[in-house]
Amino acid sequence: MIVVTEELTRGSLGAAGSLITRPEILSKALLKGGTEEQKEKWLPQLASGDLLCAVAVTEPNYGSDVANMRLKATKTEGGWLLNGAKTWCTFGGKAGVLLILARTNPDISVGHRGLSMFLLEKPSYPGHAFEFTQEGGGKLSGKAISTIGYRGMHSFDLFFDNVFVPDENMLGGPEGEGKGFYFTMAGFAGGRIQTAARAIGIMQAAYERALSYAQERVVFGYPIGDYQLTQVKLARMATYLAVSRQFTYSVGRLMDRGEGDMEASLVKFFTCKTAEWVTREALQIHGGMGYAEEMPVSRYFIDARVLSIFEGAEETLALKVIARSLVDNAKAKTEVEV
Numbered sequence: 168m169i170v171v172t173e174e175l176t177r178g179s180l181g182a183a184g185s186l187i188t189r190p191e192i193l194s195k196a197l198l199k200g201g202t203e204e205q206k207e208k209w210l211p212q213l214a215s216g217d218l219l220c221a222v223a224v225t226e227p228n229y230g231s232d233v234a235n236m237r238l239k240a241t242k243t244e245g246g247w248l249l250n251g252a253k254t255w256c257t258f259g260g261k262a263g264v265l266l267i268l269a270r271t272n273p274d275i276s277v278g279h280r281g282l283s284m285f286l287l288e289k290p291s292y293p294g295h296a297f298e299f300t301q302e303g304g305g306k307l308s309g310k311a312i313s314t315i316g317y318r319g320m321h322s323f324d325l326f327f328d329n330v331f332v333p334d335e336n337m338l339g340g341p342e343g344e345g346k347g348f349y350f351t352m353a354g355f356a357g358g359r360i361q362t363a364a365r366a367i368g369i370m371q372a373a374y375e376r377a378l379s380y381a382q383e384r385v386v387f388g389y390p391i392g393d394y395q396l397t398q399v400k401l402a403r404m405a406t407y408l409a410v411s412r413q414f415t416y417s418v419g420r421l422m423d424r425g426e427g428d429m430e431a432s433l434v435k436f437f438t439c440k441t442a443e444w445v446t447r448e449a450l451q452i453h454g455g456m457g458y459a460e461e462m463p464v465s466r467y468f469i470d471a472r473v474l475s476i477f478e479g480a481e482e483t484l485a486l487k488v489i490a491r492s493l494v495d496n497a498k499a500k501t502e503v504e505v
C-alpha cells in the first residue's frame with residue numbers, strides 16, 4: 168500500500184494522483200471493531216474497489232477534538248436517526264457508504280465514551296452538491312468546499328436531517344455502542360501511514376523536477392545545478408526524502424505485525440512537515456516559473472501543505488498521541504522500577 172501510494176502520488180504512471188486513505192481508514196476500523204458479518208460484507212467490496220467510501224468525523228465546531236463530536240444518533244425502531252452536521256467529508260458525494268462518528272449517548276459528560284460509528288449506505292452522486300432523501304423521509308444533503316489544492320477530490324459539508332441507519336450498520340453491533348472513538352483512532356492510524364506515503368511521493372516528484380530543471384535553466388551563464396548553493400539544496404532534499412522513505416517503511420512493517428499505531432502518527436508528523444519544506448525548495452529552484460500553475464511543482468507545493476492538517480493535524484498528533492504515549496510509557500516504566 169505504501170509503495171503503490173508513493174508511486175501514484177509521484178505520478179510515475181502518468182498524472183499525479185493518490186490512493187485514497189478512506190478505504191484504509193474504514194478497513195482498519197472494521198478489523199478493529201466490526202462483527203464477523205460486517206467484515207464479510209464490507210471488506211471484500213472495499214478491497215476490490217467496487218465500493219467507494221467516505222469518512223464523516225469532522226464537524227463544523229469540532230475537528231481535532233474528536234472526543235467532543237456532537238452529531239446526534241437517537242434510537243428508533245430497528246435503527247438510529249442521525250441529526251446534525253459534518254464537514255470536510257472527502258468523497259461524500261461519490262461514496263456509496265459513509266463511515267460516521269455520532270453521539271449515541273446524549274450525556275456530554277461521558278465524553279468519547281458516548282460516541283459510536285455507523286455505516287450509512289447511500290447512492291453515489293457526481294458533482295459538487297447532492298441531496299439524498301430516504302423512503303422514510305430522512306434527508307442527507309451535501310455541498311463541496313472549494314479548496315486551494317487537491318482539486319481532484321471534493322470534500323463536503325454534510326447536513327443530516329433524521330437520516331435512518333439500521334441497527335446492523337452500527338460498527339461492532341450492540342457491543343460497539345460507545346466504542347466509536349477507539350474505532351476511529353484505529354482507522355486513523357491506517358490513514359496516517361498512508362498519508363506519510365503520499366508525502367514521500369510528492370517529495371520524490373518535487374525532487375525529480377527540481378533536479379532536471381536545475382540542469383536546464385541557465386542563469387549567469389551556467390545551469391543553476393552547477394552552482395554549489397543549488398547542489399546543497401538538492402543534497403538536503405535527497406537526504407530528507409531517503410530518511411522519510413525508510414522511516415515510513417519501517418513503521419509499515421511494524422503495522423503489519425499489528426503494532427505501530429503511535430509510530431504511524433510519528434512518521435506522519437515528520438514526513439508531512441518535511442514534504443512542505445522539500446516542495447518549497449523545489450519550487451524555489453524553479454524561480455518564477457515555480458509559481459506558474461502550468462508547472463507541476465506549484466501543485467506539489469500546494470498539495471503538500473494540507474498533509475499536516477488532515478488525518479490529524481500535526482499539533483494534535485504531537486500533543487494527544489505522541490507526547491501522551493511517551494509520557495504514559497515513561498510513567499509505567501517508573502512505576503515498574505519503584
Ligand SMILES: Cc1cc2nc3c(=O)[nH]c(=O)nc-3n(C[C@H](O)[C@H](O)[C@H](O)COP(=O)(O)OP(=O)(O)OC[C@H]3O[C@@H](n4cnc5c(N)ncnc54)[C@H](O)[C@@H]3O)c2cc1C
Pocket residue numbers: 221222223224225228229230231232254255256257258314317322473476477478479480481482483486
Ligand atoms: C482537504 C481536506 C480533506 C479532509 N477530509 C476529511 C474527511 O474525509 N473526513 C473528515 O472527517 N475530516 C476531513 N478533514 C478534516 C480534517 O481532519 C480536520 O481539518 C483536522 O482534523 C483539523 O481539525 P479542524 O480543521 O477542525 O482544526 P481545529 O481543531 O479547529 O484546529 C485548528 C488548529 O489548532 C491546532 N490545535 C488543536 N489543538 C491545539 C492545542 N491544544 N494547542 C495548540 N494548537 C492546537 C490544530 O492542530 C490546528 O492547527 C479534511 C480536511 C481537509 C483540509
